[in-house]
Amino acid sequence: MQSKISAGRFFEDFKLHEVIQHATPRTITAGDSALYIALTGARNPLHCSEPLAQALGYPNMPIDDLLAFHIAFGKTVPDVSVNAVANLGYADVRFLQPIYVGDTLTTSSEVIGLKQNSSGKNGVVWVRSTTLNQHQQPVLSWVRWVMVQKRNHEATAPETVIPELPEFVAAESLAIPANFKLQNDLGVATRGKYWWDDYEVGECMRHPSGLTINETDHTLATHLYQNNARLHFDAHLMKSTPQGKRLVYGGVVISACRALSYEGLENAISILAINGGTHANPSYAGDTIYCLTKVLDKWSLPHPELGALRLRMVGVKNMPPTTLENIKTTQGYHPHVVLDLDYTVLIPRKGN
């Protein structure tokens, strides 16, 4: 009798242009949002004040961009990365539409690149994942690439196809909220004094707060996202690995940094794109995460009241970011750097 337990896809199971429909459609609830606040300390009022969201032109409170992304991403894990040796990167992450309580998200992935490694033991798979809401409208889209084991080392190598990926999502490709209208309410709600006009390319913000990750925090979050990668949950299994303990899901670190960077970016109310990112070093329960942000670029947008900032968000563990001199040298990342993320935010321009 055939085993009922799927071993997951190996490298030779991925076919170019194949589309994988992922399991577990998910209806977003107010419970997800409350838990996200409790798990991250997020204070962005766009996601916790219905009257504010409506004043800004949204029909209702959208949920936090990263909550949506982590839920969408989690669905791809059983099909894409369960036999991954390494998560190599992601790019071209686009936040196409706000997501609301009551929306149901489904995710599929198309295989867009394949390259067997010279060892013949594994290979790199690129997928473009797309999340639809219940109206079949795309709400999220991203590319990631992972190194996956071969089941059978003798299996024939596929033709090598390496997709071209943009270095960053260009300003003209960013999805901006259709009916946005800036209201005084926003400045009152965030108490942030700075707007698009006030930020300068090259500026660096060293956010002062730190967040210590506890064992339950990251497992609750990762389970909320229905991401079932074993290395986050199974301490018995991880005891026999070099780390000796459970790893914190990278999305937990991204969310921690986003919440910590609220101080200094109060009016950067939503994420338009993640251009790329590296989890430079692993994080474990007990680590305290800090964050610094550099302004990489600033763009006007085809809306008179809105602009975009391209930011570099750097997560640092167990040392305040004020004491970090070099994020990266020719030797690689500073050993306390855990995240180097390039992303783009929406921030209103100064009102008149």
Add this chain to the structure above:
Amino acid sequence: MQSKISAGRFFEDFKLHEVIQHATPRTITAGDSALYIALTGARNPLHCSEPLAQALGYPNMPIDDLLAFHIAFGKTVPDVSVNAVANLGYADVRFLQPIYVGDTLTTSSEVIGLKQNSSGKNGVVWVRSTTLNQHQQPVLSWVRWVMVQKRNHEATAPETVIPELPEFVAAESLAIPANFKLQNDLGVATRGKYWWDDYEVGECMRHPSGLTINETDHTLATHLYQNNARLHFDAHLMKSTPQGKRLVYGGVVISACRALSYEGLENAISILAINGGTHANPSYAGDTIYCLTKVLDKWSLPHPELGALRLRMVGVKNMPPTTLENIKTTQGYHPHVVLDLDYTVLIPRKGN
């Protein structure tokens, strides 16, 4: 002045056929469901996708069967088991109707059996508990029996009455969803390839994932269920017990095993009955729970698209279930076995 603090019921306080109305009616919310996902990693789409639930003929997403059961069960603790020496067993647990967000559950228990132990210091109490929704419809019903201290060892023994209990809930007594209609959507939503027809009696599934229980996980869950049994919450009290620490509520282990056994049972979308169960060894924070499932029996049901599987769900701690040879010997349970549960699930038959 009389103490305002109730010491709870002792053995001699239970009278045959007495009905105890338990405190704390509870309206189920979307917050309960979100927390349940975060606490267990449950991925059954029936409980997290409104469009799927509706496509299958439900008016809305029902909440997870075990979330409902643990909430209902929690209400009985202050009246039934607060002075229990031991929770001896449960049987004939019937899931009579789906429970939805917005439903309000109230639980009562009838004393259906009494037997004083020969020591004269305690006795066994059997209760049949019933949970109603706000329409006064029974949604859950179960029997459990506990050994309870006597307050006064001199109190007269009641007449011994031992209820007859079914070894398992018979197929013809199972409540099947009235308007269920199988849709392709289910296989798409679960990505499970196996249906009622595919499972064989005797078949064993060793589910590969493990879940390490943290101290906060189990206390959050047990409090969510408003189960106030002290041994789960009071570390100071437990320091002076032989275990030396807080015990994990057995329901937490059942839920962990149910979520872990999703791999291999993806289409077993709801629980129809729990036939009986034993918490073979205690669980503590830090334990990693694994699960294996044996198919005990399979029954067709009076609905052309549905069948039932009677399963044995075995929870094992701190060793992968692949390495477990004997669950139980004449010496008793393997010391790593924490749960031995006999339950019945609903699973659609293969579509045409």
Add this chain to the structure above:
Amino acid sequence: MQSKISAGRFFEDFKLHEVIQHATPRTITAGDSALYIALTGARNPLHCSEPLAQALGYPNMPIDDLLAFHIAFGKTVPDVSVNAVANLGYADVRFLQPIYVGDTLTTSSEVIGLKQNSSGKNGVVWVRSTTLNQHQQPVLSWVRWVMVQKRNHEATAPETVIPELPEFVAAESLAIPANFKLQNDLGVATRGKYWWDDYEVGECMRHPSGLTINETDHTLATHLYQNNARLHFDAHLMKSTPQGKRLVYGGVVISACRALSYEGLENAISILAINGGTHANPSYAGDTIYCLTKVLDKWSLPHPELGALRLRMVGVKNMPPTTLENIKTTQGYHPHVVLDLDYTVLIPRKGN
């Protein structure tokens, strides 16, 4: 370029009668209430049974009084106490209206007192904070005072103004629910046998249950309240303080005690006022909290079915309250006492 990171207000930044509008309006959701139950073990049915709340004359389930208070209070932290040396006290906390899921809370604070300390390095600031719902109706109001650092020790001292504060909120100032009607349902829902008539001034209840606080519990709760005081979250920072570790937010201890004191106060369904309170000693993760309650006073109210009890709620850690002889001596508080709170509850009178 000016730093985008606000250092927060120092003593000389507070001006008498200035009104500070705090950030982060917050729409309350069912997720907040579910998490509050999971974090505290609260079993008050007024906050978890919609049919009961409606039977008692409320339009819907109000959320737990302390959940509302902690959320409202959390908003004041970035403006009032981020540079506080000490939280000195609070008084005249009034619960003016029930708060429901869907309500949006905003909080502002008026500076009502200032007194520079003789050292010239810091001073005491008194603020009266008021929380409005989305209808601009006041729902909560309270005074607290904190000792705040001066940025510049040479800054001129303001005129000393010390506000007069009531020792307790007088019975005639308590806001009682407009349409309350006692129903038998309440006694059935709480299983509490005691009513306003049954409590005597001077009576003491030593609540038997204990609650051990885990690291994640208190950080989840404090983040849920969007209280960003660093000493609760940043273990790396706290390592170099005399305590060496994160402090538990005082509100977490108050909520634990309120939930623990349910046994003996089952029918005390809502909080009308907090008259004052002291966090006598700090609490840390790992501490087990117990509670005892003394009845300080009892008042009839201008509603034939309702009365008020003024209570002293004492939180004790790592020793059962049955063994506590003296809460406070001339030497100060017993070293295990963590909370001494004077508050007033609403409790129905005995029905006819």
